[in-house]
Amino acid sequence: MKRFLMALALLIPAAAIAAGYSGPLDKADIDLKDKASLQSGAQIFMNYCLGCHSMEYQRYQRTFEDLDIPLDLGEEFLQFTGDGVGSHKFSAIDEEASADWFGLTPPDLTMVARVRGADWLYTYFRSFYVDESRPFGVNNEVFENVGMPHVLQELQGVPRKTWERRMVDGEMKEVYVGIKSDGTGSMSEEEFDQAMLDLTNFLVYTGEPMILERQRMGMFVIGFLLVLLILSIMLKKEYWRDVK
Template sequence: MTKRALLSIVLAFGLLAGSRTLRAAEEGALPPAGTNVGDRASLQRGARLFFNYCVGCHSIKYARYSRIAEDLGLGEQEVMDNLNFTGAKFQDPVVSHMPADLAQQWFGKAPPDLSLEVRAKTADWVYAYLNGFYLDPTRPVGWNNRIFPNASMPFPLWELQGVQVAVRQPGSEEIDRLSMAQPGKLSLAEYQRAARDLTAFLEYVSEPAALQRHRYGIWVLLFLVGFTLLAYALKREYWKDVH
């Protein structure tokens, strides 16, 4: 490898690290989501939340009902009875049936597909977003979000979390904190777990192969350990008579 090629690789990694640092600085300190895509129970709970509260507006068109069933350990009948509310077939991708023209009329633009949301914005951002809604009568939908100001999205989980309001310092427009004005069906800890589960499901949807990578990784490590022991034994056998 030439010095110029090596310098190009080092520069590319430096620019990548710099862009990530800059994005983190722009987003500010976000609370860690604490997601675990290897926790199948968490993914199942997150899937239930998504299909009950989100799929009416948002698609995850790169995921199929059949693949979700396989990865989350669910049967076809379970998925079709409990997760499929759009009349789709088992092999179909998960697509919302909200008409684009009505979405434009109601929200100002069509709700985005969430297939790659976590890949694009990180799990911490999505988790903070789900915790950041507050009541705002000045907005067309009556809600605003501390993480994504002026979002055109109503808060679908308000019955679970409750209604938050923004608390500002006197004479300032900056939000100091969010205060719970009306409790929801869940306690704070229960809602945070629900938000974590939903974020974990979207993280899985963003990269379903991650589950397989985790499973294969264990076998790869075991193979490497076994190969290392074998190589060491061969080395000792070949070199035992060399002084």
């Protein structure tokens, strides 16, 4: 419980900073029933995020079983920390060292999707851009003055803010058209967007692994209450039928 409260304490200031962003967010059309997407998101997280960010409130075994990943394959290819599939997902980085490097220990991401929302995460992952004034040479449109490097640059390529000359109100002006990659990444723009959608999908699942079961049970409960309501109305009419 103490660690859980500490993790929330780390997330709350970041959420407050993120709340300052008032721009549009891209819609994350996630599908928690898509096991292939969830498996892809898990792979991206384990390879690119777990080095700094922990997910210590979920066990490897739970993830592998929920996502239909054989335990032996998951342990061999997706588990880089912990003593076995039953262990929690702790980051590989030393907390004191990370605090020195980044100014703050990278927060646990178990509940990040519930704190920020899927649309925010999906937009954030695709909003890094080159900014030489920052310590790691990058910034983020959604999270201004972000304190982490662009760890997914290997996949995306080098992203830069882009302007084009366009006719506006009868005059040629430089118009901002968004962030564009230089094409040096291992993925195309469409592939990278899909990969970030998969990562977002995985983080949403992690925030509430029982969400589909909860929704399914909720439908049964609502159905039961509706049937009970009908029976109650019929019973009431039967009791009061002879009452004038």
